[in-house]
Amino acid sequence: MPTMSSLTIGALAKRTGVKIPTIRYYESIGLLPEAPRTGSNRRTYDDKAVNRLRFIRHARELGFEVEAIRQLLAMADDPGRPCRDADLLARTHLAEIESRIARLEALRDEVRRMVDGCAQDQVRSCHVIEVLADHAHCLHDRH
């Protein structure tokens, strides 16, 4: 049978790698349910809380926003429904990542050109400064 453990917030933090203030923050925004308290008002957690917090941490590491995680958690709590919505959320996130990559790659190209084009002399003739001062030096017309 599973261990009937009751964890302090510090133990939960260690087990999940999430900092204590962050745990309290997640509770305050309703991502974690309000933890039951001891007689002296300290939060206690069980294994379910560990799993939920790990889920949150992992989703955050994968770049999901809190609002998305809130919905994913609600879905995870309801195993019978179709997973269309969860998949759509993930696919939307994927598209967002891809567009951020594309944007950053364009930036990288411009900044690289900026850096490589400089003869390393005086600011007067610095290609970096010139490019910054005038977008006409850029390849892409928008950034």
Next chain:
Amino acid sequence: MPTMSSLTIGALAKRTGVKIPTIRYYESIGLLPEAPRTGSNRRTYDDKAVNRLRFIRHARELGFEVEAIRQLLAMADDPGRPCRDADLLARTHLAEIESRIARLEALRDEVRRMVDGCAQDQVRSCHVIEVLADHAHCLHDRH
């Protein structure tokens, strides 16, 4: 000869594509100098301000942080010095962009795997939810 124009903040905003509250914000953090005021306390700008603000906007579009821009502006104001520092700043920024791209590409791979692995049935067996619940499903050991 250059037009001896005196612009309102609204005209400056139109000319540079920077919103009015943002212009005031830049002034408040010292990126833009305090604009001279009319008798009725309205800010006035000249062509130099237009150039400075365009420089800021372009640098922001290229992803430079405000602190970096502050330094770049100081350098641009001093054309005689060597441009080593400006170039170093840009190179540092380039490295930062590259590392963000690498991180996002790793994320993209994981999220794509997550999405592609789902058979689109019930939440119970949803690959998206499974992966989120357990990092062991991931390829990279860190995100």
Next chain:
DNA sequence: TCTCGATCCTCCAGTCTCTGGAGAATTTAG
């Protein structure tokens, strides 16, 4: 049992880069 350091509590402020609204004053167009 006493005490001390570790842990916990709440509340608040700060991070970063804006963005927008309230309410008042002034300018501009018709």
Next chain:
DNA sequence: CTAAATTCTCCAGAGACTGGAGGATCGAGA
């Protein structure tokens, strides 16, 4: 002259935490 547009200051909010102040409580050793 009036009404609409613009500007002013101040303040709050966004997202996702992070950290500090000041105080209460816990566990372990003497």
